[in-house]
Amino acid sequence: xxxxxxxxxxxxxxxxxxxxxxxxxxxxxGAVQGFVPAFEVTGDVEQSLILKSLEEFPDSGLELEGKTExxxxxxxxxxxxxxxAESYNILLIGDxxxxxxxxxxxxxxxxxxxxxxxxWEAINPRHPVSSNIKRIKEIVVVAAAESASLGLNIISSADxxxxxxxxxxxxxxxxxxxxxxxxxxIEHDGGENWTSIYTRRKMMAIMDISCLSGVDSPMAVAWDxxxxxxxxxxxxxxxxxxxxxxxxxxxxxIEDLVGIIIDPPGASNMxxxxxxxxxxxxxxxxxxxxxxxxxxxxxxxxxxxGYAPFLGSIAPAKKAFSVYTPVTNAGLAAILTGVPPSENGxxxxxxxxxxxxxxxxxxxxxxxxxxxxxxxxKILNLEIDPVLNIDKNxxxxxxxxxxxxxxxxxxxxxxxxxxxxxxxxxxGHSYGDLSAQTLERIRTTDGYVKDLISRWSGKxxxxxxxxxxxxxxxxSHGEFRYEDMIVPYIICEGDGEK
Numbered sequence: 001x002x003x004x005x006x007x008x009x010x011x012x013x014x015x016x017x018x019x020x021x022x023x024x025x026x027x028x029x030g031a032v033q034g035f036v037p038a039f040e041v042t043g044d045v046e047q048s049l050i051l052k053s054l055e056e057f058p059d060s061g062l063e064l065e066g067k068t069e070x071x072x073x074x075x076x077x078x079x080x081x082x083x084x085a086e087s088y089n090i091l092l093i094g095d096x097x098x099x100x101x102x103x104x105x106x107x108x109x110x111x112x113x114x115x116x117x118x119x120w121e122a123i124n125p126r127h128p129v130s131s132n133i134k135r136i137k138e139i140v141v142v143a144a145a146e147s148a149s150l151g152l153n154i155i156s157s158a159d160x161x162x163x164x165x166x167x168x169x170x171x172x173x174x175x176x177x178x179x180x181x182x183x184x185x186i187e188h189d190g191g192e193n194w195t196s197i198y199t200r201r202k203m204m205a206i207m208d209i210s211c212l213s214g215v216d217s218p219m220a221v222a223w224d225x226x227x228x229x230x231x232x233x234x235x236x237x238x239x240x241x242x243x244x245x246x247x248x249x250x251x252x253x254i255e256d257l258v259g260i261i262i263d264p265p266g267a268s269n270m271x272x273x274x275x276x277x278x279x280x281x282x283x284x285x286x287x288x289x290x291x292x293x294x295x296x297x298x299x300x301x302x303x304x305x306g307y308a309p310f311l312g313s314i315a316p317a318k319k320a321f322s323v324y325t326p327v328t329n330a331g332l333a334a335i336l337t338g339v340p341p342s343e344n345g346x347x348x349x350x351x352x353x354x355x356x357x358x359x360x361x362x363x364x365x366x367x368x369x370x371x372x373x374x375x376x377x378k379i380l381n382l383e384i385d386p387v388l389n390i391d392k393n394x395x396x397x398x399x400x401x402x403x404x405x406x407x408x409x410x411x412x413x414x415x416x417x418x419x420x421x422x423x424x425x426x427x428g429h430s431y432g433d434l435s436a437q438t439l440e441r442i443r444t445t446d447g448y449v450k451d452l453i454s455r456w457s458g459k460x461x462x463x464x465x466x467x468x469x470x471x472x473x474x475x476s477h478g479e480f481r482y483e484d485m486i487v488p489y490i491i492c493e494g495d496g497e498k
Contacts, residue, residue, distance in 0.1 A: 293425025295467020
């Protein structure tokens, strides 16, 4: 017969008080004291949020059956996470997996509240009752339209294939499984107790993405600018508002993936450094011509349309891969150092300091003279200062002044000359990458390149820092898309007398 345990009066009073305290709802939080359930706001947002309280949000004044409940407007909560797209939908996900999707433009009268019975709950008076998800564990922002500026982009060297956003992954088939992380043991009373640790992981097999199926060695590129060949037997893992590539061993990873190219070109604009160093080491002078904002697709259009007769008459351009982010500072630093932004430290338009030696330092060690001819702004801090040029004749471009200064400096002699023309990029921004105005600017620049090569005695390398894609306003760059990432790369001989 089991013995009954009797609880005396004072102990019973104490336990009752403790239970009452655990049930109490602290003012403004809606959370049970001692247990604060949290939910995450994530997906296509600038910053994922973990929320345990509604304290920081204005009370929405929600009334339910004549009662006023502490609640916050869904739009206020979502706005704090800063949606990364103007048009988006919202996924309300319960802890049992039940999910409701609503349009972002319709959530002005949607509310989030808390109760002991339903925990975090959506109350949407103007939506079907099925949208009132209980025990919410995640609120996910999903961009309504594909965009190369969000998430992970998959491209080829001639096409943009698929855009995958963190929010969009929630609407695809994903593995959500416990990943075994290891076991620990402890001795106790002559025996051994163990604990195994697992983490929940949301993953999608690369081979399940149709445009990657059967691809042998695509290249993955991360937000830090690093580049690495991978296989198609790995996984994409969702981690808040970012996507990682996970290798088949499920341990090694490339963090914060920005893109995958299925057929990376054999050349890179970073080859400029290595080819120039090779030629200088052989005692040859080197002219590097950088055509700002000149994508490979623009090169093909210009050559085929007769807008670049000189470029079309010399060695055909190879397709070359640029670096992420495809903007001038990052592209120029990669060209001149031979390493990606993850190593040279220049990722965006904001950075100017290069963390590794450039081709100018290499030339100096070889006892060679160097010069860089630029527009009117210094872009990078390098071992030598560029020769800057203003628009003296007020024709809207410094390219003619750059050409004239380069010719002048050639006459004084130098072993390494880098000439950076900006006109194609300027026109592309204003009118579009393949507009009539930009094609005419390419024709003019083609003539300037001809002028330089006709006077140069030695090797010539012609490439671009990045490309350009069309927008409603004209043209732009800075995204992981083939127009921005694939540029021409040409090596030829100068026509000047030795």
